[in-house]
Amino acid sequence: MTSKQLIICGIASLFLAACSEVQPWQRGNLAKDVMAPEISPAQASLRQHNYSSREAAGAGGSAASGGGCGCN
Amino acid sequence: MRMKHCKLLTTGLPKLKALAAACRQALTERARAPHPPKPAATSKPAASGKKKAAFRALYLSALALPGMTALADDGDDDVGLQVNHYEESKRTIYGLTTSGATNNHISTSNNQASQVSNGFTPITVEGQHAWGNFHYDDRTRLGFNFVQDLWSGATPQLIAPAVTGLQFTSTERYSSTHSGATPAYDQAGSGYFVNSHDQLFYEKQNQINQITGQTMTKLAPATQMTEVLSYASPEIRSQGDAHFGYDWDRASLDIGGGVSNEHDYLSSFGNVGGRFYFNQKQTTLNYGVSYTNSRTHALEFDRVSFADIPSNQVEKTQNSGTYINANREDWALNLGLSQVTGKNGLLSAGFSYTNSNGFLANPYKAVLDLVIGPETLAGYRAISPNSMILQEKRPNLRNQFTWNASYQHYIEPLDGAAKLNYNFFHDDWGINAHTFELEYRQNLGAGWMLTPRARYYSQTAATFFGPYFLDLNTSPYSNNAYSSDQRLAAYGTLSGGAVLSRDFAKGLRLELGYEYYSHRSDLTLGGGGSGDYMDFNYYVANATLRADLTKLAQVGGVVMDGMFDGEGMRPMDHAAHMARMQHGGAIPAAIMFGEMMPKGEYMLGYRFLQQNWGNGYQIGQQGGLNAACTHAASKNAYMMCNTGMTMNMQMLNFMYAPTDWLNLMLMPQYMTMNMNMYNTPAMIGGAMGQGSGMRDWESNGGFGDTGAYAMLKLWDGGDQKLFTSQGFTAPTGAIRAWDQLDVDMAHLLPYDMQNGSGTWDWNPSLTYTGKYDAVSWGAQLQGTLRMQKENYMHWRQGDIFQATAWGGYQWNDWLTNTLRVNYTKQGSISDYSKGGNFILMQGGGMMKPFVMPDIFAQNYGGTFVDAGFGLTLSVPKGTFAGNRVSAEWLQPMYTNFNGYQLERIGTLAITWGYMF
Secondary structure (H helix, E strand, O other), rough: OOOOHHHHHHHHHHHHOOOOOOOOHHOOHHOHHHOOOOOOOOHHHHHHHHHHHOOOOOOOOOOOOOOOOOOO | OOOOHHHHHOOHHHHHHHHHHHHHHHHHOOOOHOOOOOOOOOOOOOOHHHHHHHHHHHHHHHHHHOOOOOOOOOOOOEEEEEEEEEEEEEOOEEEEEEEEEOOOOEEEEEEEEEEEEEOOOOOOOEEEEEEEEEEEOOEEEEEEEEEEEEEEEEEEEEEEEOOOOOOOOOOOOOOOOOOOEEOOOOOOOOOEEEOOOOOOOEEEEEEEOOOOOOEEEEEEOOOOOOEEEEEEEEEEEEEEEEEEEEOOOEEEEEEEEEEEEEEEEEEEEEEEEEEEEEEOEEEEEEEEEEEEEEEEEEEOOOOEEOOOOOHHHHHHOOOOOEEEEEEEEEEEEEEHHHHHOOEEEEEEEEEEEEEEEEEEOOOOOOEEEEEEEEEEEEEEEOOOOEEEEEEEEEOOEEEEEEEEEEEEEEHHHHHHHEEEEEEEEEEEOEEEEEEEEEEEEEEEEEOOOHHHEEEOOOOOOOOOOOOOOOEEEOOOOOOOOEOHHHHHOOEEEEEEEEEEEEEOOEEEEEEEEEEEEEEEEHOOOOOOOHHHHHHHEEEEEEEEEEEEEEHHHHHHHHHHOOOOOOOOOOOOOHHHHHHHHHHHOOOOOOOOOOOOOOOOEEEEEEEEEEEEEEEEEEEEEEEEOOOOOHHHHHHOOOOOEEEEEHHHHHHEEOOOOOOOOEEEEEOEEEEEEEEEEEEEEHHHHHOOOOOOOOOOOEEEEEEEEEEEEEEEEEEEEEOEEOOOOOOOOOOOOOOEEEEEOOOOOOOOHHHOOOOOOOOOOOOEEEEEEEEOEEEEEEEEEEEEEEEEOOOEEEEEEEEEEEEEEEEEOOOOOOEEEEEEEEEEEEEOOOOOOOOOOOOEEEEHEEEEEOHHHHHHHOOOEEEEEEEEEEEEEEOOOOOOOEEEEEEEEEEEEEEEOOOEEEEEEEEEEEEEEEOO
């Protein structure tokens, strides 16, 4: 098995796991503070702003964040 | 009803403690989906009422599962404030150094590229971000953000071989220093050669035979490049945006928009996004579309040729300098899918596309264009002196694609979660980039959480990036696109940091964040970085304070309506306390030290003050002088006049009442100042000449002086009270900001554009308030006395005395109006410095300027009377009960200036506070 196949299998198995039903009452862990998409949206937007002012790819993928750099 | 399940939060049943988060989110969702279907089957029968509640909380929390998206957090109602400090390391710059020796009648001079000292302050940014998110009803929410960045420092303008002989001279600071890098653009190309492979060479060694007079030149490859820096004066970016959201049971929609404004860049944007939930909310689809329209209005750099920028991208206008005006548009689309992969895992993947068109270059970035001339030396072609520095040029179209995958997993034994993220970016400028991020969140107990993170990023260079460009033609440079902007080079970055947060009781959260970031050529994935001369590091530190309004309301005793069983902490009767606080009637917004709190209370307050000055001048009581401050009354031929000024002050107010008769206050403040200017005929006809590229505005800002006060109750007659405040401000505001008006010219900013007084100041006050039924009244005497003769810049602000009296009428349970009169007497500034405030010319030559009236100490202070019109809105019941917002406008009624000053327009004050 090549490493490429391994990676593909790994990703595929993750998606297979997704198909198994997780009942609503089994999702307590997913609703915990540490599982929030961002621990702090304000921290995340500050980091993103700094990356996008220093990197070519920084702005890509963050649609709707708005313009202006405050940098040069 | 809505608060019922939060009983779990506060009663502290050990087994249910872990459900706190679930419960909190459940509440929000519960309200949004009023009649959720019952779970089809529960695995265990509900043994007791409490257990039943636990299952219910779990079930509800599942409904609340957020989608993995960059959309606004649609959780609780909250307000927050973040302040942050960004600072770059000093850039390493290289220059030519010469050594010489004489041996056997032959003198040899050796030129070598080596590191030279860089006296420039690196880029620093002081930023702040305030936000609020509120639910209008169960399904409708509204949010806003306000962001402000103040930045200054040395920024790379172009790249050049270290041996090009570009001179490095600086006008940094108000005293003369000679280091750093403002390039002298003349002779950009003398002394260089290229070989047949277009490699660049320079005259490394000259040997002169002193007997024969014969000169021998040795050439060496010019491989060492350097960044050429230019200094940027303090500039402010302000961004305001708002979004509106609506939630259905299985979908949500967000519509938002905003504006970001800088002096040279105005950007407006709008977006629509949302989510769809499938498969019992195990699968979330999110989408977003955004549009941004940005306008550049930038002052053309002296001695940089803009000749070659396509006229369909830029339009030039003349207004005390040549401005380039240009537009760009960005459309972005993103799609994402997130999937619950088990009871502990969440997987998501996304794609985004951005299309940008118009003027995509940076108006402050330039390139070195080396023109190959006809002359040759031993087979090497010489670089012509016609070489020049050009403004960079980029294609007017860019398509960007990003693919993203992330996985996050809850680690049960540790009560922590890990998040792994990968991004691949590709655009049609030739840039491919990879981003790897790893974050781990650990609950530490007692409300503490630690989140360390690491990130690696690597990109390839744009096809049109180069450190310099060789040109066979004379100008204009023939390529379609060329840039030396380091953000288009090949490099890698590695960064790491951590966020430490603590949840305090009653919904307050404090976060401290730090990140260190290293940009390095040798971190490029697979090697092939563009060059280590562009390496730099930065760090960002921030502090964030967030107040969860939903939690605040939950702990309020009134809404808990006796659900407590006596175990654990019983929350204070919040609404009753607010009622006691408001007993004294509303206080006008601009009044400080207007009311005291009862024992044991804390208060968090925010105060915004905006002072405005117009574009006409006034001397003494004589107003209506026109904007041209060369008016005879001014007694000076000023080179520039102010045409308006705005000062914004934002204050955070932490207040604590250890006893009924003593309150303690701490008040840090943040300021921003903006001033517009006008070049008078004295200036235009003088040394500068029109079109010399002088900016017509100045900005500054940052932390101001910090106040610490104690309030003492002197007499409490029930409806009437008398109290005093004693305190001081510490000189934490910087008073040495300077401004670079032009490549050659810098000056220390005037007194009114600095962030503080520079002295320790004493602030006593005496306040009387009274109330009868719906009518309230009050009066206050207040002083600001400078406790030092001078600050370290050798000047002192004048003392201030204020007397005010007001009356208020409460129309109903939510609205009160106030009317007041305010008298102010302020002394002029005393300046003991010998040189005063001066202009510095390039090369260290100084000149006492007749710049603007506000650089003269005698043009400060005066006697003023203002009328204040205020209103106070209180929320009497519901989730936000106890919140109060006051606003006041102070209209100038009488002004008698010391000296010659801009007319006063008025002051706006807004305050908000909540007690907990």
